[in-house]
Amino acid sequence: MPKTSRKRRSGADHGPSTMSAGGGATTRSGNPSSNSGPKHNNLITPNTSLGQHFLKNPAVIQSIIQKSSVKSTDICLEIGPGTGNMTIPLLEKSKQVVALEYDHRMVRELNKRVEGTPLRNKLHIIQGDALHTQWPKFDVCVANVPYQISSALVFKLLQHYHFRCAVLMFQEEFALRLTARPGEALYCRLSVNTQLLAKADQLLKVGRNNFRPPPKVESRVVRIQCKQPPPPVNFVEWDGMIRLLFNRKNKTLRSVLMTKSTLQLLESNRKTHQALAVQKKQDSMEEENNDDENDNSKKTIKEILEEILEQEAWKGRRASKMDQDEFLQLLSEFNDAGIHFC
Numbered sequence: 001m002p003k004t005s006r007k008r009r010s011g012a013d014h015g016p017s018t019m020s021a022g023g024g025a026t027t028r029s030g031n032p033s034s035n036s037g038p039k040h041n042n043l044i045t046p047n048t049s050l051g052q053h054f055l056k057n058p059a060v061i062q063s064i065i066q067k068s069s070v071k072s073t074d075i076c077l078e079i080g081p082g083t084g085n086m087t088i089p090l091l092e093k094s095k096q097v098v099a100l101e102y103d104h105r106m107v108r109e110l111n112k113r114v115e116g117t118p119l120r121n122k123l124h125i126i127q128g129d130a131l132h133t134q135w136p137k138f139d140v141c142v143a144n145v146p147y148q149i150s151s152a153l154v155f156k157l158l159q160h161y162h163f164r165c166a167v168l169m170f171q172e173e174f175a176l177r178l179t180a181r182p183g184e185a186l187y188c189r190l191s192v193n194t195q196l197l198a199k200a201d202q203l204l205k206v207g208r209n210n211f212r213p214p215p216k217v218e219s220r221v222v223r224i225q226c227k228q229p230p231p232p233v234n235f236v237e238w239d240g241m242i243r244l245l246f247n248r249k250n251k252t253l254r255s256v257l258m259t260k261s262t263l264q265l266l267e268s269n270r271k272t273h274q275a276l277a278v279q280k281k282q283d284s285m286e287e288e289n290n291d292d293e294n295d296n297s298k299k300t301i302k303e304i305l306e307e308i309l310e311q312e313a314w315k316g317r318r319a320s321k322m323d324q325d326e327f328l329q330l331l332s333e334f335n336d337a338g339i340h341f342c
Helices: 058-068 087-093 104-114 118-122 147-158 172-179 189-197 235-247 253-257 260-279 284-297 301-309 324-336
Strands: 075-079 096-101 123-127 140-144 165-171 198-206 219-226
Touching: 058 087, 058 140, 058 165, 058 198, 058 219, 075 087, 087 096, 087 104, 087 118, 096 104, 104 123, 118 123, 147 165, 147 172, 147 189, 147 219, 165 172, 172 189, 172 198, 172 219, 189 198, 189 235, 189 324, 235 253, 235 324, 253 260, 253 301, 260 301
Parallel strands: 075 096, 075 140, 096 123, 140 165
Antiparallel strands: 165 219, 198 219
């Protein structure tokens, strides 16, 4: 997934109130403050220098909760609970809410909201950075993710294969990238990686006027459900290939892979894999397979790539037009020929 800017500390304080004011990286913020429930949000002024935009429409909050399909037996992970207007109804519907929050002002406000109520025992607050804090086990995740940590947070989320679903609000363009299809302008490495590991659906568009103060971008709510079981692929290897191919997604595979720097990288990877293979004890079948690999080891990386890319299936192909099955097949052919991307 694309690297995110981390010039400012990013964390759980980016709750469902966070929207990038200019369509780029956002910074720390609190969670939605709606007109529902106690008006504790009036005590906290949105800090626009941190990218804070409080969600003021209770109907949007209720819609997000409804679409998350929370059960009474569920543990909910809420990233960026802020002042708690999403947290309170989640507590009422679930077994427990684990709230990840960085902003100490929001933590204080959350505690005030549940103090002296039966909900207090169902709320567990973790103050810290969402990207660097260990997440507990959970069934459902609800969050609004700032642009600057969106990719990193989605990737971290997808490492937790056993949750049922996540309902997340993103800056609109980022949300559309998650579900972009081959041939579409927004189709990118993020699209391919997300769709390898999960099913992503657009649920709801949230206009700027639903926030206080209004941001300069629209938002969208997306539901993510991990594929079960996860695909049988080495994700580091997969992502290495996808990263290379999408650096210039509209160029042919040959143009991308035949550069001097890429050939040097692939040759270095091959030597590493060969050295590791020598260290392993091999049974007769493995030795036989390695004999086949040794036939390719006599060829240069460029020669092996040319043999593969001259096949009709890959001739003239571009990453921007390829789907999941084609990428999986291409990676399999590369690996069988001794070409590795990590």
